[in-house]
Amino acid sequence: MKTLEEIKAAIEAAVPGAGVEIVQNPGPAAQHSLRLQPGSAFEVAKFLRDDAELALNFLSNVTGVDWPDKEISEKVKVTRAVTKTVDGVEQTVEETVEETRKRVEPGYLEVVYHLFSMTQKHGPVILRMRTENRSDKVELPSMTPVWRSAEFQEREIFDLYGVVFRGHPDLRRILMWEGFKDHPMRRDYVEPDDYDYEPTAHDAVLAKAKAHQAAQQAAAEKGAAQ
Amino acid sequence: MAVDQELKIELGKQGVFVTTLQELYNWGRRNSVWPMNFGLACCAIEMIATTMARYDLARFGAEVFRPSPRQADMMIISGTVTKKMAPQVVRLYNQMAEPRYVIAMGACAISGGPFKQGYNVLKGIDRYIPVDVHIPGCPPRPEALLEAFITLQKKIDGQSLTGEDRPRFLNSEAPGEFAVPEPGEHDLEPAANKNVWTVPVVIR
Amino acid sequence: MASNPYFSLAVLFVAALGFGLAPLGLAWLWRQVYSPSKPNAIKNAIYECGLESRGDAWVQFHSSYYLYAIIFLIFDVEAVFLLPFAVAFTGLGAAACLAMFVFVLLLVEGLVWAWAKGILTWA
Numbered sequence: 001m002k003t004l005e006e007i008k009a010a011i012e013a014a015v016p017g018a019g020v021e022i023v024q025n026p027g028p029a030a031q032h033s034l035r036l037q038p039g040s041a042f043e044v045a046k047f048l049r050d051d052a053e054l055a056l057n058f059l060s061n062v063t064g065v066d067w068p069d070k071e072i073s074e075k076v077k078v079t080r081a082v083t084k085t086v087d088g089v090e091q092t093v094e095e096t097v098e099e100t101r102k103r104v105e106p107g108y109l110e111v112v113y114h115l116f117s118m119t120q121k122h123g124p125v126i127l128r129m130r131t132e133n134r135s136d137k138v139e140l141p142s143m144t145p146v147w148r149s150a151e152f153q154e155r156e157i158f159d160l161y162g163v164v165f166r167g168h169p170d171l172r173r174i175l176m177w178e179g180f181k182d183h184p185m186r187r188d189y190v191e192p193d194d195y196d197y198e199p200t201a202h203d204a205v206l207a208k209a210k211a212h213q214a215a216q217q218a219a220a221e222k223g224a225a226q
Numbered sequence: 227m228a229v230d231q232e233l234k235i236e237l238g239k240q241g242v243f244v245t246t247l248q249e250l251y252n253w254g255r256r257n258s259v260w261p262m263n264f265g266l267a268c269c270a271i272e273m274i275a276t277t278m279a280r281y282d283l284a285r286f287g288a289e290v291f292r293p294s295p296r297q298a299d300m301m302i303i304s305g306t307v308t309k310k311m312a313p314q315v316v317r318l319y320n321q322m323a324e325p326r327y328v329i330a331m332g333a334c335a336i337s338g339g340p341f342k343q344g345y346n347v348l349k350g351i352d353r354y355i356p357v358d359v360h361i362p363g364c365p366p367r368p369e370a371l372l373e374a375f376i377t378l379q380k381k382i383d384g385q386s387l388t389g390e391d392r393p394r395f396l397n398s399e400a401p402g403e404f405a406v407p408e409p410g411e412h413d414l415e416p417a418a419n420k421n422v423w424t425v426p427v428v429i430r
Numbered sequence: 431m432a433s434n435p436y437f438s439l440a441v442l443f444v445a446a447l448g449f450g451l452a453p454l455g456l457a458w459l460w461r462q463v464y465s466p467s468k469p470n471a472i473k474n475a476i477y478e479c480g481l482e483s484r485g486d487a488w489v490q491f492h493s494s495y496y497l498y499a500i501i502f503l504i505f506d507v508e509a510v511f512l513l514p515f516a517v518a519f520t521g522l523g524a525a526a527c528l529a530m531f532v533f534v535l536l537l538v539e540g541l542v543w544a545w546a547k548g549i550l551t552w553a
Contacts, residue, residue: 175346177310177409184345191345192413196425205342294478314480320472324465387464395465402468 001122004032007054014047015040023128033112033126038140041129042167045146048115048125056115056125059147062154064161065110066186068134073102107134109163113143113150131163134186142168160185248387255299256287256382259327259375262298262318263291267305269332269365276368286375295321300378302371303357306334306341307348309414316406319355324395324402327382329374330357333364340364353418355404356394497549504537 002010008020011034019037036044048056075098082095109131116123131138142165143150154165155174162183165171173180182189195201196216198209234244261283265273277283277291292298295318307315319328330351333339341347351357358381359374366374385393394400404422407414461467475483515522515530544550 175310179409179411181411182345189345191343192417194349194413194417196418197349197428199426199428208343296478317472317475317482318478318480320470321475321478324468398466398468403470403472406472 001120002054004034004125007048007125008034010051010054011044011047014051015043018044020044031124031126033128035128035130038129038131041127042141042143042146045127045143048127049146053120054125055117055119056123057147058116058118058123059113059143059149060116060124061112061114062143062150062157063112064157064163064185065112066134066161067107067110068187069107070105071102072105073100075099076101108132109134109138109161111140111154111157111163113147115147134162138162139164139166141166142171144168159183162186251387252383252385255325256379258287259299259378259382260290260292260297261288261300261302262295262322263293264318265304266307266311266315267332267334269304269335272365272368273302273304273331273371276371281368281372283372283375286372286379288375295319296323298322299325300327300329302329302331303335303351304331305365306339307351308346309348310346310409312348312351312354312414313406313409315351316354316404320404320406325393326395327358327378328355329359329361329371329378331361331371331374332366333362336360336362348414353423354407355419356422494549494552497544501541501544501549504540508534508537 004022008022011018011020018040021035023033023035025031025033048054077096078099079094079096081092084091084093086093111129113127114123115125115127129140131140140163142154144154144165145167151169152174154163154168155171157163158165158168158171159173159175160183172178176184184191193208193212193215195205195209195212198205201209229244229246237244265271275281277289283289288300299322301315301319301322303315319326328351330336334341334347335351336357338344338347338349342349348354352360359377361370361374363370387396395402401421405416405419407416407419409415476487477483511530511533515526
């Protein structure tokens with residue numbers, strides 16, 4: 001099988017301006033992946049499937065990853081003018097101060113495709129796509145017209161992560177019911193608080209049961225006060 | 227109409243059998259409890275094994291699994307009840323003819339089990355329908371289901387035809403319909419049927 | 431009256447009727463005394479699969495369904511005649527074999543005709 005760099009070169013030769021990036025996997029598995037741009041991803045996918053040498057005609061797995069907004073605080077050395085009284089005379093002195101700055105790195109939703117070739121007997125080739133953010137710009141092109149097996153798994157990702165697949169033939173919730181509003185696999189999902197009866201709770205469940213009891217008590221006291 | 231037990235045994239030795247209408251009625255009912263033919267998850271495999279020749283649920287008069295709720299007397303909640311499935315289970319329970327019984331089989335059916343902290347699993351079916359026998363286990367062995375079934379038979383045997391403590395289905399004031407939960411925006415609405423389930427007090 | 435030859439039949443008929451009706455009557459009486467009936471909308475719903483009933487119980491089948499049923503008859507009748515033929519096969523002469531062959535050919539012709547007409551494809 002071609003190396004990832006060769007595949008990248010082949011894609012760029014076939015689809016001009018595809019803008020494919022290689023995402024390194026620093027772990028021991030070292031399964032590096034190709035990050036596609038949503039604009040050209042559909043063309044690239046068709047090329048990967050139809051190319052005689054690659055012939056990646058089997059999509060084994062589609063999954064989602066949620067990358068929440070990250071708040072990064074870092075220490076920066078800043079030089080600025082400070083007015084000081086030195087020897088009874090007011091002076092402006094340049095001073096270097098260490099300051100903690102916080103910035104928010106916007107999060108995104110990521111979809112990962114694992115491809116194999118049944119005819120060439122090679123794989124996996126891993127594709128990634130990222131949405132612009134996690135709230136309103138969550139559209140990605142659907143791969144279902146290219147690999148039919150993506151249909152249900154893309155529906156699952158739509159259901160659990162909230163990625164909207166453009167061009168999907170039947171984009172409905174698959175595990176949760178119609179009318180359900182949340183996306184349970186997102187990291188900021190808040191589960192319904194129904195830990196009212198926990199006779200043998202421990203660890204995380206115990207903490208949740210205690211939190212539930214505290215909330216119930218607070219509500220009861222509030223009700224009694226009114 | 228109570229018969230003195232000692233007198234009854236004595237008469238039995240003489241070849242005279244005495245019974246009451248209630249006893250006869252309960253004897254007939256407890257020996258022909260027909261379960262409903264449905265399984266929810268892996269516990270259903272154990273339930274199927276229970277009905278097969280090795281464990282043979284037929285010995286207790288429960289071999290006829292009915293595929294329709296109208297002909298079934300007992301519901302075995304065999305496995306995980308997801309929040310998407312719960313309305314269907316409650317609706318099936320409503321469609322069963324009285325008298326009806328429920329066995330909650332396995333950790334998932336009684337409490338949510340290993341999926342307790344998940345977003346999609348109901349924390350016990352007893353929040354919506356009255357459960358007669360709970361069986362712990364993951365999954366419970368067929369012997370456990372048989373034990374639960376014998377427990378249910380004992381329970382049926384103890385039911386009285388008249389009086390204040392008569393079972394729900396003989397009481398015209400007791401409710402015959404149990405509210406089916408509606409799928410809401412974040413959870414099932416309501417999260418528990420207050421007429422069926424009240425939060426037991428936990429002392430820690 | 432007792433000399434009427436149908437008298438014993440009438441007695442048996444009444445007995446049979448009573449045998450069937452008595453348990454029903456007893457059950458009805460039991461219900462009146464002990465168990466109250468509590469019907470509700472969910473219990474009286476048409477379907478019994480747990481999902482909400484939608485629409486009417488009377489639905490129209492697609493007309494090609496009936497064509498399928500008729501074609502099924504070809505195989506059905508074929509089996510009905512082929513089985514006794516096969517059982518008695520060793521004792522039969524060449525004439526019987528030929529007759530059966532013609533019979534099967536006629537049925538196959540019907541099937542080929544239906545196939546060519548495109549009835550087997552679900553529209």
